[in-house]
Amino acid sequence: xxxxxxxxEALRLQEGESSSLNCSYTVSGLRGLFWYRQDPxxxxxxxxxxxxxxxxxxxxxxxxxxxxxxxxxxxTAPKPEDSATYLCAVQAVPQGGSExxxxxxxxxxxxxx
Amino acid sequence: xxxxxQTPKFRILKIGQSMTLQCTQDMNHNYMYWYRQDPxxxxxxxxxxxxxxxTDKGEVPNGYNVSRSTTEDFPLRLExxxxxxxxxxxxxxxxxxxxxxxxxxxxxxxxxx
Numbered sequence: 001x002x003x004x005x006x007x008x009e010a011l012r013l014q015e016g017e018s019s020s021l022n023c024s025y026t027v028s029g030l031r032g033l034f035w036y037r038q039d040p041x042x043x044x045x046x047x048x049x050x051x052x053x054x055x056x057x058x059x060x061x062x063x064x065x066x067x068x069x070x071x072x073x074x075x076t077a078p079k080p081e082d083s084a085t086y087l088c089a090v091q092a093v094p095q096g097g098s099e100x101x102x103x104x105x106x107x108x109x110x111x112x113x
Numbered sequence: 114x115x116x117x118x119q120t121p122k123f124r125i126l127k128i129g130q131s132m133t134l135q136c137t138q139d140m141n142h143n144y145m146y147w148y149r150q151d152p153x154x155x156x157x158x159x160x161x162x163x164x165x166x167x168t169d170k171g172e173v174p175n176g177y178n179v180s181r182s183t184t185e186d187f188p189l190r191l192e193x194x195x196x197x198x199x200x201x202x203x204x205x206x207x208x209x210x211x212x213x214x215x216x217x218x219x220x221x222x223x224x225x226x
Contacts, residue, residue: 004155031211031212032211032212032213032214034214034215036217041220042219042220043117043203043205043217043218043219043220044156044203044217045217046214046215046216046217049212049213049214051212087155087156089156091211091212100158101146101158101215102155103155103156103157104155105153105154105155106155
């Protein structure tokens, strides 16, 4: 069964303190791995798509990387406005014609000033 | 572009009542989705559609119905609401093809009492 596990569940950082969020996945054929940011009371906001092991994407203070079993979201010198829940999702090769995007439960990031 | 819009933002239903959650997108996306998000859980797929007139069940379809008469609209119908349907509902859309990201609406917070 396709699974996505994110760790840690919650992370508190001081402003400027860099860290990484982890997304481990088990999927029968990866079509894409997606990172989203979700602010309280809002819908997920797309950040990155990664397709194959070794791929990296960057946007401002965020950098996403992908291996065959996991993805990392690296946050460099975070600011309080980076506080949000970060969601990881994988799209697997459709089985029996079904469309499937499997989400992790998310990591809640709090950055203190 | 407004992207994906959802109405209403909030709704309280009594047990046994019915309602329709509205979703519209203006990006000419063929693929549309309905998810529910419960506290501490990942997003769960309810129904999805790959184009007008075509819908299919996701992971948690019981108690819900959908229709897709146009490319833009994908309403979700709740019949005989139950407390277990208390959740936040998100609509999403994406372009055709594998590995493309989904864009989410702002969500509808539904309480069934």
